[in-house]
Amino acid sequence: xxxxxxxxxxxxxxxxxxxxxxxxxxxxxxxxxxxxxxxxxxxxxxxxxxxxxxxxxxxxxxxxxxxxxxxxxxxxxxxxxxxxxxxxxxxxxxxxxxxxxxxxxxxxxxxxxxxxxxxxxxxxxxxxxxxxxxxxxxxxxxxxxxxxxxxxxxxxxxxxxxxxxxxxxxxxxxxxxxxxxxxxxxxxxxxxxxxxxxxxxxxxxxxxxxxxxxxxxxxxxxxxxxxxxxxxxxxxxxxxxxxxxxxxxxxxxxxxxxxxxxxxxxxxxxxxxxxxxxxxxxxxxxxxxxxxxxxxxxxxxxxxxxxxxxxxxxxxxxxxxxxxxxxxxxxxxxxxxxxxxxxxxxxxxxxxxxxxxxxxxxxxxxxxxxxxxxxxxxxxxxxxxxxxxxxxxxxxxxxxxxxxxxxxxxxxxxxxxxxxxxxxxxxxxxxxxxxxxxxxxxxxxxxxxxxxxxxxxxxxxxxxxxxxxxxxxxxxxxx
Ligand SMILES: Nc1nc2c(ncn2[C@@H]2O[C@H](COP(=O)(O)OP(=O)(O)OP(=O)(O)O)[C@@H](O)[C@H]2O)c(=O)[nH]1
Ligand SMILES: [Mg+2]
Numbered sequence: 001x002x003x004x005x006x007x008x009x010x011x012x013x014x015x016x017x018x019x020x021x022x023x024x025x026x027x028x029x030x031x032x033x034x035x036x037x038x039x040x041x042x043x044x045x046x047x048x049x050x051x052x053x054x055x056x057x058x059x060x061x062x063x064x065x066x067x068x069x070x071x072x073x074x075x076x077x078x079x080x081x082x083x084x085x086x087x088x089x090x091x092x093x094x095x096x097x098x099x100x101x102x103x104x105x106x107x108x109x110x111x112x113x114x115x116x117x118x119x120x121x122x123x124x125x126x127x128x129x130x131x132x133x134x135x136x137x138x139x140x141x142x143x144x145x146x147x148x149x150x151x152x153x154x155x156x157x158x159x160x161x162x163x164x165x166x167x168x169x170x171x172x173x174x175x176x177x178x179x180x181x182x183x184x185x186x187x188x189x190x191x192x193x194x195x196x197x198x199x200x201x202x203x204x205x206x207x208x209x210x211x212x213x214x215x216x217x218x219x220x221x222x223x224x225x226x227x228x229x230x231x232x233x234x235x236x237x238x239x240x241x242x243x244x245x246x247x248x249x250x251x252x253x254x255x256x257x258x259x260x261x262x263x264x265x266x267x268x269x270x271x272x273x274x275x276x277x278x279x280x281x282x283x284x285x286x287x288x289x290x291x292x293x294x295x296x297x298x299x300x301x302x303x304x305x306x307x308x309x310x311x312x313x314x315x316x317x318x319x320x321x322x323x324x325x326x327x328x329x330x331x332x333x334x335x336x337x338x339x340x341x342x343x344x345x346x347x348x349x350x351x352x353x354x355x356x357x358x359x360x361x362x363x364x365x366x367x368x369x370x371x372x373x374x375x376x377x378x379x380x381x382x383x384x385x386x387x388x389x390x391x392x393x394x395x396x397x398x399x400x401x402x403x404x405x406x407x408x409x410x411x412x413x414x415x416x417x418x419x420x421x422x423x424x425x426x427x428x429x430x431x432x433x434x435x436x437x438x439x440x441x442x443x444x445x446x447x448x449x450x451x452x453x454x455x456x457x458x459x460x461x462x463x464x465x466x467x468x469x470x471x472x473x474x475x476x477x478x479x
């Protein structure tokens with residue numbers, strides 16, 4: 001059984017971020033040095049890039065699981081962990097990226113077009129980076145975030161200017177082989193072509209691409225023959241060419257009914273109505289073929305088709321055909337808006353979403369907090385470390401989560417879930433604990449041990465706090 005490789009399911013996993021390090025500088029005779037734990041490295045992204053020398057998705061059919069490397073954890077002595085390496089996957093021009101539900105995530109057309117299919121996790125901050133004027137010696141670090149894991153589907157929609165359609169053995173592949181340098185498989189049995197062939201044609205000053213699709217038969221729309229699946233390859237073309245066989249000896253077929261049948265199947269497929277069409281009568285090197293062509297030509301012209309008589313084998317009528325196609329293609333290109341020359345980078349989701357929502361989830365009897373920031377902060381928290389948990393509470397409080405919980409009607413002891421239903425951290429709310437913490441000061445410090453701060457010091461501390469918030473914001477908004 002032949003496998004079709006113009007549609008594959010791909011499982012991609014970006015690298016995890018490395019954990020931050022909690023460490024205290026040690027030096028002889030200086031027992032209490034400052035915090036010197038470095039940050040974890042970023043996990044590598046999984047990136048799809050169009051490479052025009054790649055023509056199939058075969059590679060991904062054979063190995064559909066791909067993972068980028070993890071970031072390394074930070075170390076003491078302020079050493080940051082190394083970033084993970086991005087995994088770059090090359091795909092053919094015209095690859096469409098879909099999610100498992102069939103939604104289009106990206107349509108990759110043009111050399112170098114890039115799509116980040118899975119984003120690497122951020123590295124966690126080490127305790128050196130977490131230190132501030134008010135939290136001089138944090139005894140914790142942030143965890144690295146897990147990288148994205150995505151199931152995606154890649155579909156190839158050939159990017160060709162001209163598409164050849166017709167019955168099996170009408171001579172579509174033969175035509176490509178004589179119009180271009182492509183060498184597709186040609187044989188006198190039906191369904192020789194199983195995946196589209198692509199050729200480049202030069203006619204005068206116009207260069208265009210031409211593709212065939214596996215042969216169509218009546219009922220293709222119901223899945224007969226190879227079905228209509230391959231018609232997606234003609235969706236991007238600017239002109240359709242009906243290749244009709246004038247030399248078949250089957251009693252129930254003649255070129256005009258063949259044309260009607262194919263048109264009916266195209267209609268079933270849909271979306272191709274606006275494409276100009278021309279008719280090629282092939283195999284006129286055979287005397288009966290020429291006679292039949294002469295006979296049906298007026299009928300076809302009456303229907304409004306431009307008709308070309310050719311022989312792919314004797315190589316006649318090809319020049320006229322290739323120049324006529326060039327003209328149609330040039331016209332279609334002129335009508336299209338100019339393509340962006342720049343590389344497009346498409347990310348699977350927006351980078352920033354500063355907001356959050358609090359809703360009461362009746363089913364689970366919890367107040368559910370959703371939002372990019374709070375959910376990220378939870379992922380970064382080492383719940384075995386009380387100080388880290390306290391830091392999380394401070395962050396949530398500062399974002400206003402506590403206030404919103406209060407407004408939503410939450411009382412002490414109520415369940416609060418941060419995150420989606422499948423993936424949430426649930427805890428009992430203790431608003432007084434946080435209020436108490438505010439009174440006592442932030443985690444990692446204790447007012448009672450310090451002399452009252454002079455005004456200038458308080459100002460500096462406020463500035464430091466502001467800087468920290470800014471850093472957090474910057475870290476979250478790389479652009
Ligand atoms: N005499 C003659 N035979 C031709 C001509 N063009 C193609 N053929 C023959 O017709 C047969 C089918 O040709 P292909 O080019 O493989 O046909 P196809 O339309 O690509 O067929 P599928 O891939 O099966 O859909 C081969 O044996 C070719 O040699 C022609 O102009 N004259
Ligand atoms: Mg063929």
